[in-house]
Amino acid sequence: MSADPENEYFSDGITEEIINALTTVKGLKVIARTSSFAFKNKNIDVRTIGDQLGVSTILEGSVRKAKKRVRITAQLISTNDGTHFWSKNFDRELEDIFALQDEISLLIADQIRENFGHFEIPSFSNAIPTQNIKAYDLWLKGSYHLKRKDFDDVKKAMNFFKGAIKIDPNYADAHAFLGEAYIHAASYNMIPSKEGNDLARNTAEKAIELDAENAKAHMMLAYIKLFSDWNWDAALIEYDKAIKYGLSDQNEFITYYYIFIKEDFERAVQVSKRVAETDPLDVHTHWQLGLIYYFARSFEEAIAAFNKALEVDATFAEAIRFRGLALGYLGKYNEALIDINRALGLTSGQGLANLDLLVVKILMGKKEEALAVIKKSKYMDSSDPALLFSLLNMPNEAIYWLDKAYEERSVTMVTLKNYWVWDNLRDNARFKEIYSQMNFPPSIKNKQILEPITIAQTPFISTSLLSKNEIENYLEKLEELMKVDEIYKDPSISLRHLAEKLELSPNKLSWLINEQIGTNFNEYINTFRLIAFKEKALNPNNSHLTLLGLAYESGFNSKTVFNVFFKKMEGMTPRVWVNSQEK
Structure with missing residues (x-):
């Protein structure tokens, strides 16, 4: 919802860091940046967004940067009915931005867990990538352009990363991302392949020298070990380090490894499908799935995936040219030529579509025509x-x-x-x-x-976090806090605050409430509030008070939450329930 175009790169960067942090929470489905960003600055009903992305909750907000201060607003909204679970404003000095990102990520994860059920929340990183805010600002600009992945943006990204390194030579992320920019530059023939790989290797190794756990740098080395060094074992070692240090294990690198090195086509398709599920509005994810099907010689499935990519972006030349190739191998030559010539038009006659055109002509039997072009090229x-x-x-x-x-x-x-x-x-x-x-x-x-693979969501398996004696002990203490101390009347009580009072970790308390009591944290707390409200509402001494006032006295801190929860539990509004009790 940020409205300042000049600072779009900044709000995008903050948003992506929050997405990356939440992605590390196992059992939590988080939609990736491209599909999330498809709704940026658009006035679309949250229910529509929820349907398109397959999510139950949306985080929206804004970032405003002015001189040395930043203001961030955030609210968590149900896609079912638009209910606001949580909202908060943050005003901080710009120097505190890294701690603020972690704080927001943790608060969001907590709110989702309190409303929907147990999952374990890891400790989000408190590492400060650079002490120089100007260098961070340049890195954000470079990252913004690198994500766009076209010719001019890659050049701009390289310049911004180099600028960040000039200001802070010890900025590991700037070195690592510059390595990725070099790999893209080589793929666009901006620089020779070997030169691009050598430059990427040097910057990735420098990043690791500065930060041994830099996930991006290890992933860049994995690509270089695979595509340039042909060191298959070393590529997997670097890949495993990248995953260990925070990158998702659902990524295009491992699909390439499965296809080209292990010829494990089913696993490659499974990974590509999962990536598409978490980023359904990104043209690249559907193109990548089509590419995997293509190399597995499943041309019909490949064409379906390329069609999906083109629904997202009808001018994406890579999907058009590969669809043309797949059509060519199916013997549909006229359709293939239409696609490949269209791709050539979109790229001004540059790129690998020229090669594809010759491939299709060879498949058509026009070998002499193809040979004449090959010899003069x-x-x-x-x-x-x-x-x-x-x-x-x-x-x-x-x-x-x-x-x-x-x-x-x-x-x-x-x-x-x-x-x-x-x-x-x-x-x-x-x-x-x-x-x-x-x-x-x-x-x-x-x-x-032989047939399309159906990908089921991997269930999160909960294991016991407490012994039998500990369970009994903490349940007893929990009951005392609720019934004797009436802690639920504190409208600001959270799972973390309750865990502190029990001297128990939040992860273990979440597990205890969900697995042993059989409900989520908010429903557990609100059930006590509901009981208290009913007692107060039926007490003649409170007849001079409004129902909402009684709800607030019982611990509810929102009219909407009170009404929604009451109707969910009782099947009627609070007023109708009170009237029914008076008869």
């Missing part, structure tokens, strides 16, 4: 002509270029194991030598996906 990546000559079944020419690709350490070399375009070369002696030098690990034998 220049290639930045030697694997491109190698692939085309392989499809043309011209092994000598294909091997010539494949040798060059091997020396150049082309990223496409990781596809030798799985990609069918190399099938015409597999009996060639030199191909076998190159393949052997790649030292691929054994495959998972499931090269065919």
Whole structure:
């Protein structure tokens, strides 16, 4: 809801940090940034948003930055009826922004747990990435542009990250994100592939030197170990570190590893589907799922995923060109050519759609026409002509270029194991030598996906956090606090405050209330308030007081919460209930 375009990068950055923190809470489904941001600055009913994203709760708010101060508002809203569970304003010095992000994330997680049920909340990081707010501001701008992932934005992102590093050379995140920008720059042919990988490696290693637990840097090294070093074990080691230090295990890197290295197509599809579930309005997640289906030779499913991506962004050239390729392999050549030519139009004739056009013409049998173009073309990546000559079944020419690709350490070399375009070369002696030098690990034998895979939400399994004696002891103390001390009458009581009084961790108290009493924290507390309200409402001595006043005396701190909870429990409004008792 932030209304200042000049500070959009700042509010986006704060929002994303909160999303990232909440994502670490196991058992909590959190929609990713792209799909969340699709509703930014739009006046859309929360019920509509809830339906589109498949969520029960929405966090909305605003960020305002002025000189050295920041004001953040936040409110947690039910998508069922628009009820506000919680709202709060924060006014802080800009220097306190990192602690504030953690504080807001913790408060939100607490509120969701109190209203919906038990899950364990980890300790959110109190680490301060940089002491220099100007460097942080430049990093936020760089991150904002990097997420947009087009040509000009990648250049801007690199400049902002370099600026942040110039101000604070010890800013690990700036080094790590600069590494990612270099990898994107190489993929856009802004710089040669080897140069991009070398620069990314240097910046990632520098980030890890500054912060051994920098997840982004370890993920960048995982990509480099996979696509440039062809060190499969080292790639997984770096990947595992990235997950250990906070990145989600549902990501595109591991799908590439499953497809190209392990040939475990089912697991690759499962991961891609889960990513799409948590980011359903991001064109890239559906494109990525389509890509996985494509490399698994499930072309119909691939086309369906690319179509979904194009529903999100009809001009996304990568989805259009890959849909064209899938159509080509299904023999639907006219449709394939329409897609690929459209992709070429969107990219002003640049990019890999030129290669796709030749692939489809080869599949159509127009080999001489394709060969004439191949021979007069220049290639930045030697694997491109190698692939085309392989499809043309011209092994000598294909091997010539494949040798060059091997020396150049082309990223496409990781596809030798799985990609069918190399099938015409597999009996060639030199191909076998190159393949052997790649030292691929054994495959998972499931090269065919026979039917679409249905992904079920992984249930959160609760284990006992307290012994039998501890359970009895704390339940007894809890009952005393409620019935004797009447602590529920404190309108500001929270699960954490109650846990302090019991000298018990909030995670254990949450488990105790949910698993042993069979309700969530708010319903537990509000049940006592409801009983107190009924007693007061039926007491003639209180006839001069309003029902809302009696509700407040009973501990309720919101008219809406009181009315909604009362109707939920009694099936009628408080006034109707009181009148029914007087008859």
